Amino acid sequence: MYIKPAFIITDSDVLKITEEAEYGEAIKEVDCIAPLFWPEEYQNDCYKSLFISESALDEAIQEVVWALNAEEFDEEKYDECVAREYIIKALRKYCKENGIDAEYILVDVSW
Secondary structure, eight states: OOOOOOOEEEEEHHHHHHIIIIIIIGGGGGOSSSSHHSSOOOOOOOEEEESSSHHHHHHHHHHHHHHOSSSSSOOOHHHHHHHHHHHHHHHHHHHHTTTTTOSEEEEOOOO
């Protein structure tokens, strides 16, 4: 039986990786990712699983399309969807470049 080790990263490092991937514009209003991905489902000193698989990226892209075409366009919701998409893209790129084989990562959301 093969068990993959967990890849753990801090909330702030996720933002740094996203900026370094040249997606800074998409996250310009994001101070931390915990409320973006897990609204009201996180607390200090905990880890949250962030799925970065291809299906997670596809879902994030579909959310952007939905937000863009919603009957009542909400710019804030749209910006949140775009930020989630680009964070997942950046993390997938980072993992690929660093030989990290992971469908999800653990994010330390401590403050």
